[in-house]
Amino acid sequence: MTAEPRPWLAPSASGPVGATVRLPGSKSMTARALVLAALADGPSVVERPLRARDTELMAAGLRAIGVAVDSSDDERWRLEPGPLRGPARVDVGLAGTIMRFLPPAAALAEGTVEFDGDPHARNRPLRPIVEALRSLGVSIDASATGGLPLTVRGAGLVEGGEAVIDASGSSQFVSGLLLSAPRFTKGLVLRHEGPPVPSAPHLRMTTHMLRAAGAVVDESVPDVWAVEPGPLRGRTWVIEPDLSGAAPFFAAAMVTGGSVTLGGWPAESWQPVGRLVELLTALGAEVTQSADGLTVRGSGQLHGITADLSEVSELTPVVSALAALADGPSELRGVEHIRGHETDRIAALATELGKAGAEVTEFRDGLRIEPRPLHQTDWETYADHRMAHAAAVIGLAVPGITLTDVGCTSKTLPEFPELWAGLVARS
Ligand SMILES: O=C(O)C1=C[C@@H](OP(=O)(O)O)[C@@H](O)[C@H](O)C1
Ligand SMILES: C=C(OP(=O)(O)O)C(=O)O
Structure with a gap:
């Protein structure tokens, strides 16, 4: 049984976010x-x-x-x-x-x-x-x-x-x-x-x-x-905190030039934290680990990247959102198989980022994203939690991004809308 769609206006940030988030297990x-x-x-x-x-x-x-x-x-x-x-x-x-x-x-x-x-x-x-x-x-x-x-x-x-x-x-x-x-x-x-x-x-x-x-x-x-x-x-x-679930929260630090710490992060992890750190660093973040957790700091400036995301393909939607807000083009490849994820994520990202104003080229195995001034749109979520995360990240910087259904985030983080609103309220 799938629930009734729950439209949701993604909140925009009024300044840098600063928070420690505690997320459930991977x-x-x-x-x-x-x-x-x-x-x-x-x-x-x-x-x-x-x-x-x-x-x-x-x-x-x-x-x-x-x-x-x-x-x-x-x-x-x-x-x-x-x-x-x-x-x-x-x-x-x-x-x-x-x-x-x-x-x-x-x-x-x-x-x-x-x-x-x-x-x-x-x-x-x-x-x-x-x-x-x-x-x-x-x-x-x-x-x-x-x-x-x-x-x-x-x-x-x-x-x-x-x-x-x-x-x-x-x-x-x-x-x-x-x-x-x-x-x-x-x-x-x-x-x-x-x-x-x-x-x-x-x-x-x-x-x-x-x-x-x-x-x-x-x-x-x-x-x-x-x-x-x-x-x-x-x-x-x-169970370790969910690193992929944390990605949009880290992205919020990067988009707003703020800082987000994922609390409870272990000293040694079975999740691909090294690859995430490489990617976020290339996009312009500073990532550090301490007893408090894993901290991502943004400068407010995002850089375009060329990356093979095959190892961390579930991050493609959030990385694409960051790429659409960057200071130069990005090419994200190696992820043909995400056409078989919750939705065809390559087609869905090309369509929705395009609707918001980005210039997007779709490849069999990825996307080229040319940032352009973005504008409000009704963002189709395709029952895909990570398409919703991508929309929320864009919405921080672009007023008027309305998700057709935020309820799909219940797949991996039912408390996403509340946690996100709480984070943005601290901006
Ligand atoms: O084994 C797992 O827990 C997962 C493997 C990956 O699947 P794919 O290899 O199909 O991408 C990943 O994208 C998915 O979110 C979770
Ligand atoms: C691809 C994903 O999920 P699933 O485990 O349903 O394949 C995902 O969570 O991004």
Whole structure:
């Protein structure tokens, strides 16, 4: 079920913002922790999880297949694995993490598990993971396009072994298979064949977390991941603040010449903080880390950049917004696969930035953005939280940016409108 659209006038800043923001846990880490906890040999605790549509639906999906998930405490979700079983129905919403991480787990269940989601979820690519699972002996019915709706006919076990996949459309195909692979009878040796796999840091997050749960993983050969069969340990997962969710808040410091600190940032992170720092620095920010957190300071001056965003493709909307406010042109490439994200983000950004007055050239794999004086527009959000973040960033500097629906931010940060208004009020 999707809620009624909630139009929202993005607030403009009257001066530099200055704030420490506390954001909930990483969507990607929470999703992995929940799946690993569900497949473990004992109870787990997920501390400081993200509570948002993607992770609530993940928890609901796991409950549907037999896992006890107690999410009553915001700070600490408790999971007690049980025998995985159907029949069950899983609503994936618009979450890539659910539609790619849960079918392999459902294959381990005894019984039928049906997956479906929001209208646009049916357009998101799934075929490669479906075909890889079939090659591993799993019975799956998929739509004519190879995607949702999907029915996994779990046999209570997956034999596993060797599989080949083209994961150029999403790193989540690989992550999804790897997360369940220790529970496959023969484990898994997965080989990617095709154009490069995007989002390498997300793959590293998957292998780090698998090892932290006791799995034996070899990724020494490029594009090959080998996971030995064996138990996953229940444990306590401490989730880091969501770095991608923080990106628009950092952008606010940069657009207004202010300063934003992400509180609670760990000394060592499993998220691609190095790449984010490089990008924000090239765009004109100063980034520092201290006991207070990760701080981004803007000078009020933004520079155009040429960048390959394939490792951090989910940052493309916010980086594009910054590029549209910069002092020179930018070229952002290497992200063809984001045409299969929550919406076709390349087309959506070209259209909406163009409507606001920027001169945008669309490439198959990215965008060239020539800043121009921007003006008010009704900004279509396409049910995409990060299109909403991009609009909010533009709105700081351009009065009259009205989002067609700010409600879509509930995918990863339901409190976004309030947090953003609070930040801008301190400008
Ligand atoms: O595994 C994950 O948690 C994610 C991987 C990436 O997916 P793609 O490789 O499809 O871009 C990223 O964009 C997405 O937001 C989250
Ligand atoms: C691509 C994204 O999400 P998903 O996990 O649904 O793929 C995103 O959050 O930018």
